[in-house]
Amino acid sequence: MSISFIDTHSHYQDKAFDGDRYELLERIHRENGVRSVIVIGYDIPSSETAVEMAERLDFVFAAVGVHPEECNDIPENWLDEVRRLAAHEKVCAIGEIGLDYHYEGYDKKRQEIVFRRQLELAKELKKPVSVHVRDASEDSLRILSDYGQTDGVMHCFAGSAETAEQVLKLGMHISFTGVLTFKNAKKALKALERVPLDRLLTETDCPYMAPEPFRGQRCDSSMIIKMLEKIAEVKGISVEDAAKATSENAVRLFGLA
Template identity: 45%
Template sequence: MKLFDTHAHYENGRFDADRDDVLRSLPDKGIEFVANIGSDMETSRQSVALAEQYPFIWAAVGVHPHDAKNFVPDNLDELAALLAHPRVRALGEIGLDYHYDFSERSDQKRVFLQQMELARALNVPVVIHEREACADTLDILRQFPTVRGVCHCFSGSIETARELLKLDYMISFTGNITFKNARRAPEVIAWLPEDRIMLETDCPYMAPEPFRGRRCDSGYLYRVCETAAAIRGVSPEHLAEATLQNGRRFYNI
């Protein structure tokens, strides 16, 4: 079966020793496409470089809420320039993280709003990071009804998922759906329309069971697919094809 890892971080330092070997192995493991997602200006540049080097990798560029404290106005101009690159397909990851609060919440909101305004102006989709900030995130997303997006690494409620679908968002799931303590995500997976589901690893993080604790890579995405397919009562091959096409549609590939 062919899979689309719609959210990965191969620029991460945990791949420095063997990045090329890992990436070159992925097509033989059924990985058709990878979206490599920036989280600050430097990793956004690195994501573009990876997309230039590997034909199955596409890039997203953006500033994660953790790095909002370092965001300056000139960054918007550079993001706009990067978004014009033919291998860049989305703005992200962006959003709010009230779990760690590595940046002040006021800075997080300001930078999130500025990047949403850029996405609207350039008509590009967004990749959303939300942790313990659901209400504020939804409030901001509702201000931009023309912007399409995906809420990545989703672990929220059906009620939250319903609000995201009203905004025409996709919802993406990662290896945490295989964990024993996963409760809400399986309910959402079972409920969601098939055309709104995307799959991801968020590698090098979130390795699925039985590989939890290891460095993750896209080769483990089949476990996410198998788990989600079992929840929905369909074959892994069926869900792989559906989510491959969903990812291609979202990233315009």
């Protein structure tokens, strides 16, 4: 297989992978062009597990951080814990962090504080961020712009083409999940048109968001080939070139060896 690509956002800690986690990762790395994988934490225990997985496999890297939906459920010393984990040599980013106003009962103020502390930590440690935003584009852009230019990625991008442009102005990258391949992906495809090839990344957010024709199944990084086919189509380039460009971006942004 000559095409290889990078999954910049995955959750292989998830129980969906309990039966075959390492077997699966080793197989898709060997046989399906999965060059590197970043396992992303969403609270302290899942960040810890991401680091353990990165220690075990050379092509796996970790991101550590607290997801906005977990921000009420973390120990008092959470920031020290993120800082401690981030010191590991295979931690390539702080994430996933951000804002999520999707479900009733979210705590805007608390989410903002937890997001800001982690943006500041990332700046201090000179690490990129993996940002999660759902139904909170305006507030996220306001907060991010307080920090000037930001190295990082707006993951699982679901905003408009206009929002994409604002994210790009902040110096950030954008990545799309399997959503790109869905029948109702018009908005995502419009946004994709605006993202220059040197700011685009690939990701799965697995075990969720499997692309067509696997929609509804457990997702894994090998399925990124379906996203690359879509990117190639929209950009009018070959799948090989789409894979090459997005991989180079990931290596540069996250400093992957």
